Amino acid sequence: MTGTSQDADAVEHRRLIVAGSGIAGLTAAIYAARSNNEPLVFEGDEPGGQLTLTTEVDNYPGFPEGISGPELVTNMKEQAKRFGAEIRHGILVDVDDSDRPFRVELKNGDVYTADALIAASGASARTLGVPGEDELMGYGLSTCATCDGAFFRDEEMLVVGGGDAAMEEASFLTKFASTVHIVHRREEFRAEDYWIDRTMEKVENGEIEIMRNTEMTELHGTPEQGVDHVTLVRHPEGHPTEKLSDPASADEVEEFDFDVGAVFYAIGHTPNTEYLKGTGVEMDDEGYIRTKGGSGGGQTATDVDGLFGAGDVVDYHYQQAITAGGMGSKAAIDADDYLEEIERVAATAEPAAAESDD
Ligand SMILES: Cc1cc2nc3c(=O)[nH]c(=O)nc-3n(C[C@H](O)[C@H](O)[C@H](O)COP(=O)(O)OP(=O)(O)OC[C@H]3O[C@@H](n4cnc5c(N)ncnc54)[C@H](O)[C@@H]3O)c2cc1C
Structure with a gap:
């Protein structure tokens, strides 16, 4: 899909952009890359996400002896790259959902456009800022x-x-x-x-x-x-x-x-959703993204078509690596369904438009 007036200043158009390189974002990237959606992941200001803050992860399935947080994240990045995902430095500061493709602006001023977006930007634990x-x-x-x-x-x-x-x-x-x-x-x-x-x-x-x-x-x-x-x-x-x-x-x-x-x-978390403030994405009072949830497909869909939410930025309750990863995989599958659907609609619209031109 090509862009409209929105992408006049864009440096690049992508099929799928993922905001966040924590467990949710990287799992989404693995799934999306394997579905040929060529995801571009922006790392945010905490590459690898919260797990990089911990020395030992003992409850992530598949590692009987445990694994360090940074190692688990590095493995996931390598796995995502193996299937063609691209991971770049960049912090999203604004998303314009008024037209398609989405217009995504980064902190350094770069602008991208994207057909679909996965918000996997996590939640930051509040700290006291005391010495030590x-x-x-x-x-x-x-x-x-x-x-x-x-x-x-x-x-x-x-x-x-x-x-x-x-x-x-x-x-x-x-x-x-x-x-x-x-x-x-x-x-x-x-x-x-x-x-x-x-x-x-x-x-x-x-x-x-x-x-x-x-x-x-x-x-x-x-x-x-x-x-x-x-x-x-x-x-x-x-x-x-x-x-x-x-x-x-x-x-x-x-x-x-x-x-x-x-x-x-245990003084709370702040969801990283500032960049979505101008969009139609519904959030709760604290700024956590509300997704459709329930059963069946589309559980990670937000109120904005083509924009999906996954991980701690949605889930204020479980906030675990395995649950974030699970939601990341769902978001990638939901995004794939969405991208296929807009392509199908575009393909059926094109012959009709060509006929009316005759
Ligand atoms: C100290 C500690 C220890 C933990 N230990 C465990 C454990 O042993 N087992 C377990 O299951 N869970 C553990 N957790 C919880 C686990 O880390 C989280 O549940 C999980 O990391 C959530 O993943 P996520 O991808 O949703 O978000 P995060 O890990 O928070 O990642 C969010 C990502 O989004 C990026 N981002 C933020 N804003 C933007 C933006 N504007 N633009 C682009 N990117 C952005 C960040 O840079 C980051 O890369 C621990 C958490 C902490 C803090």
């Missing part, structure tokens, strides 16, 4: 309890957060931890009653301890030895780090060190 975080991410600090909890058996574990995710992750971690400590910056939890009740049962059993009105301000340790301890601050009225910068209440902030073997952030 960058060095220890993947070495005792994690944003995924389901993924990494089992690596820290019998250790003291700290969960940062006060919503449903924090309660759920803390409950899950009790399977492994000697004790799980929840650090929450306010007195009240944001979590639903269900999760608060489950957490309180575990508090009564001595499996979880809660530190309210407390925040973590620093992580201490080394990549070789992992997390050794953290610095915490507490104020009786909550939000202690804010009080620290207020001379009237700074004296009341108590600062102390706390020994832990692992720290888990």
Whole structure:
């Protein structure tokens, strides 16, 4: 299919563009390349996606001894390239869906056009930005309890957060931890009653301890030895780090060190969907893409014909490599069906147009 006025400034037209080189995007690329859809994958600002942040992936099927996140991603890239997928640096900043082909603009100003798009741009775990975080991410600090909890058996574990995710992750971690400590910056939890009740049962059993009105301000340790301890601050009225910068209440902030073997952030994720803001893609309040779902074909379709969603950018609940990969394969199959259909329609329209010209 060739473009219209939309592609006047385009450097290149592609049949299929995939936004994101995480597990969802790369799986989509493998499937799309094998269907001769010549996918072009843009890597975004985190080539390989979230799995590159973890040293060991033990639950991805097919690797009985586990595999490192970066190695798994590299293998997938090689597999996608073997079938003809192209992977390039580039961050999507805008998609114009007002006409076909889509007009896709990158951060560096380059413009591409595409007949179909797969949004596999993931969700970024929120972090605190405290000292020690960058060095220890993947070495005792994690944003995924389901993924990494089992690596820290019998250790003291700290969960940062006060919503449903924090309660759920803390409950899950009790399977492994000697004790799980929840650090929450306010007195009240944001979590639903269900999760608060489950957490309180575990508090009564001595499996979880809660530190309210407390925040973590620093992580201490080394990549070789992992997390050794953290610095915490507490104020009786909550939000202690804010009080620290207020001379009237700074004296009341108590600062102390706390020994832990692992720290888990459970303060939410931000879906990477900024570049889709001007399109007709429906999103929820947090910016996660809504897809058709259900059963049968077209489960990854969005409200915009030809634009499909896959992986953590759609799925705020499971957020696992295997589930992201599964959705990536579905998106590639849905995109293939769509591309075949527009070709079929174009082929039937051409003879009709030729007849009317006679
Ligand atoms: C520390 C950690 C450990 C984990 N361990 C495990 C584990 O052991 N097992 C497991 O199953 N899961 C694990 N997970 C979860 C797993 O990594 C995710 O569920 C999975 O990576 C989601 O894949 P995705 O492709 O949907 O998104 P992501 O991995 O988030 O990839 C998103 C991709 O989109 C790109 N992107 C973003 N914005 C744009 C844009 N505007 N334009 C172009 N590209 C863009 C990014 O650069 C990235 O390449 C872990 C997660 C973390 C954070």
